[in-house]
Amino acid sequence: MYFTIDDITENRIDDDTLIDLTDKEGLGEINTTRVNNLIAEVDDMINGACSGRYQTPVSPVPSQLLSIALDLVTYKIYGLRPQIEPPKTVVDNYATARKDLTRISEGNLKLIGAVAISGETVTTASDLPAVKAPTPVFTDSKMAGWMEEY
Incomplete structure (x- = not known):
């Protein structure tokens, strides 16, 4: 198990909203059976995504995986209450988590x-691909002296 109900209430949903x-x-009261079933679903999703690269369940749980x-x-x-629309941040964070x-x-x-x-522990992210960005349009050399013209 990657997280507990306590992790949810401490980091994402307050007790009253979870109830x-x-x-x-x-x-x-919080229906712990429903929440634990969802926790198991998420655990399975994570194990499925990680199983080709990492030993599962992943332990200890990296902070990025907990998030x-x-x-x-x-x-x-x-989703248990479809009549209650989730906040935009919840929807956006879900989409990002799926992409991750x-x-x-x-x-x-x-x-x-x-x-x-x-069997090796991943210790750094140095072998991640570098971020590529377009060539800057407004460089220091191009912008030098532009205020003097006006």
């Missing part, structure tokens, strides 16, 4: 601290 989203019976897991489960929790899982499975996002299938 509102999971308590269909009106008992006034991905929490973003996924938060969206799924809102794809990047992990493709080897384009390294999980620092995770144990690779080879």
